[in-house]
Amino acid sequence: MHEDIGSDDMQRLIMGDQAAFEKIYDLCSEKLFRLAFRFLKDVEQSEEIVQETFINLWVNREKLDSEGNVWLYLYVIGKRLSLNELRNITQSKIHTENLLANFRETVNTTEESVFANEFELLTKKVIGDLPKQQQIIFRLSRFEGFSHREIADQLNISPNTVKNHMGTALKTIKSRLSDCGLLCLFFFFFK
Structure with a gap:
């Protein structure tokens, strides 16, 4: 002690x-x-x-x-x-890089490339603007594929709290991206 x-x-x-x-x-x-x-x-x-x-x-x-x-x-x-935060940072970077690599393979023109970069930056900003707990829960769910129960166990919170944070995060993201006309792309990549 x-x-x-x-x-x-x-x-x-x-x-x-x-x-x-x-x-x-x-x-x-x-x-x-x-x-x-x-x-x-x-x-x-x-x-x-x-x-x-x-x-x-x-x-x-x-x-x-x-x-x-x-x-x-x-x-x-x-x-x-x-250590969890370190792992989350690493996993998030790996997942984002893989997602962008796959997205870039389908891009054929300079205009599409510029659009992809803008979408990447805007998505990172929107997710980065979420409150810390929502960011963590969103990344664990969407980038790492954890269930609400697994996230709840890892963060020592209830599955209901995870569900509420995810709902709030998705509403915020939906609102921000719909303002930019990019909502359909977001749901294509993060459904």
Whole structure:
């Protein structure tokens, strides 16, 4: 256990004490950030990992052992989330490259090539503008082919939450691309 976090702090956390949670956050967040940054080499993504890890801690606090090592728990969750994010980034890039390679094989003219590049940039931007959780769920579903149940298990959320995020993400994407007249292409590639 972190030397400044005692079993009484853990017990208070388990009981839902916000001050105990904030103390643990203050003592461990910087160390957790450094762990995430070691994997991701990105400040914003590392900060998001810290936030997701502490959300996980709060949501699962009642399952914790008051005598347990809270830093070990945070370390394991933070490392798992960092590695998942790293894998998601890699898989997303591979899938996008494969999709674009297949799309480019069918392109015959300069005009079509320009259109394909514009579609690629716009689609990346629209997906990139989604809230982080929606981006992750959309990519896991559409790029990696995970079911709602698999995504829910991986992210420690309910399948209903996954379904709601996917519905919201698709509505946002549909709205943004329909404004540009590219909606039919989106559904052709991401149905």
